[in-house]
Amino acid sequence: MYAKCGELLDSRKVFDEMPERNIVSWNALFSSYVQNDCCAEAISLLQKMIFSGLLPNEFSLSSILNACTGSTNYGQGRKVHGYLIKLGHYSDSFSANALLDMYAKLGDLEAAKTVFDEIRQPDIVSWNAIISGCVLQEDHDWALRLFAEMKMLGTIPDMFTLSSILKSCAEMGMKELSMQIHSDLIKRDIGSDFFVGVSLVDVYSKCDLIEDARKVFDTLPKRDVIAWNAMISAYSQSGNDGEALSVFVAMQKEGLGFDQTTLSAVLKSTASLQTDIVTRQVHVLIVKSGFQSDDYIVNSLVDSYGKCKLLMEARRYFEEHPSRNVVPFTSMITTFTQHGEGEEALKLFLKMLDMRVTLDGFVYSSLLNTCTTLSAYEQGKQIHVHILKSGFISGFTGNALVNMYGKCGSIEDAHCAFSELPERGVVAWSAMIGGLAQHGCGKEALDMFNKMLNDGVSPNHITLLNVLCACNHAGLVTEAKRVFESMELLFGIKPLQEHYACMIDLLGRAGKLNEATELVRKMPFEADASVWGALLGASRIHGDLELGKYAADKLIVLEPEKSVTHTLLANIYAASGNWGGVLEVRRLMKDSKVKKEPAMSWIEVRDAVHTFMAGDRSHNRTEEIYAKLDELSDLLSKSGYVPRVDVDLHDVDRSMKEELLSHHSEKLAVAFGLIATAPGAPIRVKKNLRVCIDCHTAIKFISEIASREIIVRDIYRYHHFKNGSCSCGDYW
Structure with missing residues (x-):
């Protein structure tokens, strides 16, 4: 009674005053400690009971296994497993389920599977333990197979089972199974269960079924912070950032609090929307609620300030909340790079090394992007050495290496980094083709593209843009036309503005101005600045003053603040000896307060x-x-x-x-x-x-x-x- 009322000290006092203690007394004490989250103490009590001359029974060992799970004491759990076998309680269903749960939750999935296989007639508790263990250890394939087997054997899943399976569906993107589970729940008249409802919101959001997620959310019998977080995250992850902020406002009107998950999701949306006012307001909430030193909040706020172009605020907040966690450092390095402060990003890397911050693949990838932006070849090589020493040479880090070397002037190093990748996805191939394009190796880029297709890797729109750029830099008009005209037919990718701009630039630079202007006319959307810029550049190369003026007029309307348009037009006038035209362009720049970007090397x-x-x-x-x-x-x-x-x-x-x-x-x-x-x-x-x-x-x-x-x-x-x-x- 005392234990279940939360009075552990009184419970222990009664136990200590008992003149005689049998196995029932000890089991009651074990349960009281486990129920009050004093798991380590419960484990130590088992030894005292054994020293007193009593051997544990199946109820004792079940409680202690739960204590091992709660205290994550895997070694002691293995010892209790030995007691179960030695004392002949291994076939007891309660003990077997407790053992199964312990192994599953402490990460030994193979041992959990072995225990499960030895249970003659697994009940719903057994199934839940093994399925939730698989989900916890991210073995979603096995969890889904077990779920199918469970239903085939006639065991009816309960809310815990369905909640776990829906998590696997969310990770695996299994839309149909999720909808089937939802339909079955409605038929069983239990569709409004809170935990299952939150899991449905999560799985629907990850399957891009946002309207379905909202319908489930609106029907939940209660909505705590977890439920609101699921809905806010659903909108944020799907790019519906305005809705995410609206739900957050509604959550506050309900009088609920919030946690780090809420704030991180909201800041992700403010970053995407680049709403500096809302970011500042969320910052105030963070300070009031005392989350300002949380590493993930620091990371999210730095990222949001950075994307809102508030570099000073991002830097100040980062420096005011020092951390040895790599995540905020990664965001600050990315922010510096995005704002053209690559040298500051590299200084921060040196500071991380001095502080002995444990680096990961994400920060190395950000640093390589910094070197790419600075064209800092030597620093990129040094970071490559650090990556090799730390063993992160795979995945996106390897892709960033290929990109860095290609854009820092060493296509040979880029090719070496590419050839050493254990797996080459579309990002790696695109980076390599893009590097070859920038170096003017058009035919080599086309060869690489063909190898990519032969390897069974499908291109994306960036790959095809890089191929077109390679043709552009090498003057391969025929090859570019073939790729451009087959984009949708062969790869299911409709040309975007940048693909059209690249083709128009290629045709114009090759002297095919009529074809270039005709392609502008045939575009399925209004030409943007990149298209008119390509025409203006071609006009400068071939001295077509009339076309140049026409393209420049369009550009000045779209980008009145850009000096490059005026400069190119002035170049066309100067090349034809029309100094009056040059003066007129300069006068227009002065009247419009457009400043020429100074050339820098x-x-x-x-x-x-x-x-x-x-x-x-x-x-x-x-x-x-x-x-x-x-x-x-x-x-x-x-x-x-x-x-x-x-x-x-x-x-x-x-x-x-x-x-x-x-x-x-x-x-x-x-x-x-x-x-x-x-x-x-x-x-x-x-x-x-x-x-x-x-x-x-x-x-x-x-x-x-x-x-x-x-x-x-x-x-x-x-x-x-x-x-x-x-x-x-x-x-x-």
Whole structure:
């Protein structure tokens, strides 16, 4: 009585005052400790009983097995298993079920299956124990097979069984079975059971049956925090973020509290919607409820602030709540990278190493994406070493490695990383094809695409976009047309805006302007900025002023703040000698307060990134850099290089144009690379805009003069300059 009323001390006092204690007394005491979650103490009492001269019976051992389960004491559970066999209680149904439950919940599924197989007539408790154990250990196939066997043998599943099976259905995406279970519940007039109802909400949401999930939710007899969380998560996971926030508001009106799960789901939706006001309001709730130091809340809030473009708030909150958990660090690194603060992300990685934070595949993947954004090849290699040491070279980390090497200028390393992947899914193949595309290896990319199809891997829209880009960079018009026209027929993928934009760019750059404009007309949707940008770029290459003006007018309406449109139009005017047109474009930019994005180039030397702008003299080795440029100028002239002054938009004389061209950012970066790296070492430069024609010509000559491979990544692709030629074949 005392035990069941929660008065454990009084229960023990009565036991201690008993003049004689038989097996019934001890069993009552065991039960009292287990019922009050004092499982470790219950286990120690078993030894005292045995020392007193009494041997446990089947009821004693069942209670102690429950205690072993509650205290996760697997070793003691194995000993009790031995007692059951030794004392002849192994065939007792209560003991067998307790043993089965212990093994299942403590992770030894094989032992649980063995115990279950030895039960002659398993009852509903036995079935529930083994099925819930399979679900707990994520062996959903086995759980579903057991469920089918259970029904075949005539055992009627109860609410616990169905709740467990619905969890497996949710993980396996088994829509039909879930709906069948729901229908059976309604027929049995027990469709409103709370736990089953919550499981149905979960499975329907994961099967994209959100309306069905909501119907079940609305019919629940009671709705606690778990039920509300299931509905909020259902909307959040399905992309119905507005509905997720509405349900959260309704939950608060009901006067219910919330927990970490609620807040994490809500913050996921605020991040997707990029609603900074709601994110701040949720932050206030977090502080009021005392969850601000929870690692997963820190992670969710940092992620939401980051996606709402509130970098300072994300950083401040992260720093105010230090943690040794890798999850918040991963979110902060991702946020830095998304906001162009890749160097800060890499500094945070070093801090993690100093703090001895246990790293995982997710943070390594984020760091590799950071290196990709920075084009930081050397740092990417170092992170690769850390990945190899920690054993995370698989799955998405391997995919990120392929992507990083491809986009950091080493297609050879990308290919090595790709070949070492134990399994290659569509992401890995797409990354490899994309890397080949950026390096201008069009035919190799097509070969890789064919190998992918031969391996039985179906492409997605990103794969096909990468294939089209590969054809674009290599001028493979016929091959691109074949892929584009067969997308829906062969792969069931309708071309999106980006696929059309790539084809229009390819046709335009190949001089097929009429075909390009005709494709714009045939598009099944309104052309976006990428399409008009492709036409404008083609107009600049082929000097079509009329088409260029038309495309520029469309772009200025869609993206009035973008300076690149005005710059390309000014280039078209300048190429035709129409300086009045150039002045008019500049006047329009001034009136519209559009600022031209400055050309910038980066080069990584000894783990440091050096940035240059045109005419830059801020570097601490400026004198050496300009001296190297002067030296190169003489050698270039002797080699036959003639400056392309037609690409300069300044209305000044030729000598001034030549001087301005000689101090472009990519030339400064290359000159620094020549003086700061070992002789013969490759020079890797990144530029934020398209490499200019004059710099492209000059760097070809420099690669031969200096006997260096110079790798330049611009906004569109990689250029590998070697022995006086470029991998693009002057087609970019």
